[in-house]
Every structure is written in C-alpha cells, then in structure tokens.
C-alpha cells in the first residue's frame with residue numbers, strides 16, 4: 001500500500017503545475033536530487049522507525065526512545081499535517097470526480113479550448129458543487145478506512161495501479177506525435193531556466209516530501225505493518241522509482257499539450273484540468289480514455305487519502321480508547337469541515353486572505369509542503385540518524401550489495417545533509 005500512498009495527485013496534478021511555475025528544467029533537476037539524497041534516506045528511516053516502533057506515530061517514539069520522549073512532537077506535528085493536507089487534498093479529489101462525471105456523461109469530444117477551460121471555472125464559482133464533490137470524495141475515503149484497507153482496496157490496487165501506469169505510458173507514446181513534444185522535453189530537462197528562486201528550491205524539497213508521503217508518519221504507519229524480515233531498502237527504491245517515473249511521464253504529456261496548443265506552462269493548479277481534456281477531445285477513443293484516466297486518477301487519489309486518514313484515525317483510536325468506527329467517523333467529519341473552507345476558497349472566500357495574499361486553500365497547501373512536512377522530515381531524520389545505533393542500521397543493509405553503497409548516503413544524509421539543507425532553505429526563503 002505504500003505505492004498507493006505515494007502515487008496520487010502529487011504526481012499528476014501538483015508536480016506538473018509547480019514545475020511549470022518554477023520554469024521547468026532546473027526545478028526538475030533539483031527535485032530529482034532531493035528525491036535521491038533526502039527523500040529516499042528519510043523514506044528508509046520512516047519505514048525502519050515504524051517497523052521497530054510497531055504502534056501509532058506518537059506512541060512509536062515511546063517504544064523507540066522513552067515514555068516521555070520529546071520526539072513525540074513528530075507524531076503531533078504529523079497528525080496536524082495529515083488533517084491539513086487531507087482537508088484540501090479532498091477538495092482537489094472532488095475536482096477529479098467532477099471531470100470523471102463529465103467524461104461519463106458526454107466525454108470531451110469536439111469541445112473547444114474555451115469550453116474546456118470554462119468547466120473548471122464554473123466549478124470554482126459554485127460553492128455548492130465544490131462542497132458536494134469534496135463531501136463525496138471524503139465519504140469514499142471514510143468508507144474505505146471504515147471497512148479496513150485489507151478488504152478489497154489492497155487487491156484492487158494491485159491491478160489498478162499498474163493499469164494506471166500503462167495508460168500513462170500509452171498517453172506518453174501518443175504525445176510523441178504532438179508537435180509540442182520536443183519543446184516539452186526541453187522544458188522539463190534542460191537546465192537553463194531562469195525562473196528558479198530560493199523559494200523554488202524549498203518548493204522542490206517540500207514536494208519531494210509531499211510526493212513520497214514523507215515527513216508526517218504515513219510511511220511510518222505503513223512500516224508498522226511490515227514484519228521484521230521485509231527488505232526496506234528495496235521497498236523504498238521501488239516506490240521512489242515508480243513515483244518519480246509517473247510524475248515525469250505526467251509532466252511530459254501535459255507540457256506536450258501545453259506547447260502544442262500554445263497554453264501557458266505557469267497556469268497553476270488548473271494546469272492538468274485544462275490540458276488533458278484537450279488531448280481526450282482530439283484522440284480517437286477519447287471518451288473511453290477520459291473515463292479510464294479520471295477513474296484511475298480518482299483511485300490513486302483515494303489510496304493516498306486513505307493513508308492520510310489512517311494516520312489520524314490510528315492515533316485518535318488508541319489515544320482516546322475509542323472504537324475504530326467512532327474514530328473514523330469523527331476524524332473524517334472534522335477533516336471534511338476544515339476542507340469546506342478550502343472548497344470555498346475559490347468563490348465565497350476568494351478574497352479572504354490568511355497570510356500574504358494566500359487563500360485558505362493555498363495557505364494550507366503552502367504551510368504543509370513548505371513547512372510542516374520538511375520540519376517533520378528534519379526531526380525524523382535527526383532521530384533516525386543520531387538516536388538509532390549504527391549497528392542496527394547496518395543490519396538492514398546487510399541484505400544486498402546495492403544497499404551497501406547507499407549506506408553512506410543514508411547515514412550522512414539523515415545526520416547532516418537533510419537537516420542542514422531544510423534549515424537553510426526554510427530560513428532563507430522566510431526572511
């Protein structure tokens with residue numbers, strides 16, 4: 001299920017649009033380095049801490065350290081991040097649902113560019129529609145967690161996630177024939193972009209956390225379900241690779257459309273919604289592909305949402321000694337209510353700024369990706385690097401040769417590089 005958690009809207013929706021806003025190539029390069037040097041080591045660290053702690057993210061630190069361990073703050077921060085992230089994630093999940101419904105009703109066939117971009121505009125303008133779709137997405141997440149992830153969703157994801165991957169590869173192959181493909185490739189992989197700022201660096205680090213579900217205990221929770229024999233290094237590498245390839249493929253397809261139809265790469269959160277339907281309106285079999293695509297994105301988003309909700313539920317249930325059903329209901333309800341403010345950020349509350357002209361939606365997105373997740377990651381990284389005995393970490397590396405080379409990176413990244421890089425970037429881009 002860790003793949004299900006990692007692969008989601010972060011790959012398909014967020015990565016392309018922030019790459020576009022930050023000028024492409026250099027941003028992508030920094031992001032890839034962050035995944036390899038910072039993201040993967042922390043991923044392994046979280047898996048390890050979860051596997052050893054065997055409990056919810058707050059209590060695991062009692063097991064790993066001591067009863068009144070100050071490191072429990074990681075868990076508390078994690079719960080807050082999970083609530084914040086899921087509340088706006090679910091609103092975007094609602095947008096996907098909207099497009100799936102449209103695809104089911106009449107596809108995007110023979111729609112003009114204007115018609116396609118007006119779909120999102122009219123959704124944004126309607127408070128009722130935004131809230132209802134957000135409610136449905138949250139309700140689906142609730143149902144899945146309520147039934148337990150072992151019940152079907154896990155089996156379904158073994159079929160649907162590879163299907164999603166093949167569909168993306170199919171779209172990539174099709175996009176080779178678009179005249180904007182070369183430019184898309186250039187945009188994402190040539191290093192001479194001029195738009196990159198210090199803030200862009202922080203965004204790249206932050207996104208490497210977001211896309212791998214790091215920095216708030218989701219992967220730790222997953223690790224707590226693993227038995228002690230699982231090869232953590234292999235698991236982390238496969239997931240990191242799958243997650244990165246999916247994001248890059250989505251980016252290539254989306255920017256090929258952008259450059260073919262003369263759209264703007266820096267369109268923002270609308271980017272995927274304005275581009276992909278354009279492709280579906282042109283290719284033969286478009287309506288079917290649109291249904292498959294939005295259906296599978298919805299599924300990927302749900303498996304990510306489930307991993308966020310579970311962190312909150314697991315803690316709430318054990319901390320307050322409540323039944324799973326009660327904990328799941330209350331947590332989902334609270335998250336839904338917080339999310340309503342994000343759903344209203346594109347209409348009723350669009351002029352209501354929390355901080356530096358950020359709407360509630362943007363504020364939560366920025367707060368979590370730029371601060372909460374990196375700070376959570378920094379603390380997890382320090383805890384893993386300095387508090388866990390070196391010999392114990394060596395043990396997890398005894399399994400394969402490849403792993404032995406990565407040991408050095410893991411240790412020095414979690415001890416020094418990741419904490420230092422995160423601290424400097426946060427300080428530099430805040431003042």
Ligand code: TRP
Pocket residue numbers: 005006007008009010011085209210211212213214215216218304305307308373
């Ligand atoms: N990684 C998911 C995505 O890319 C989102 C997600 C799921 C997440 N669980 C998380 C992000 C935990 C941060 C923390 O869409």
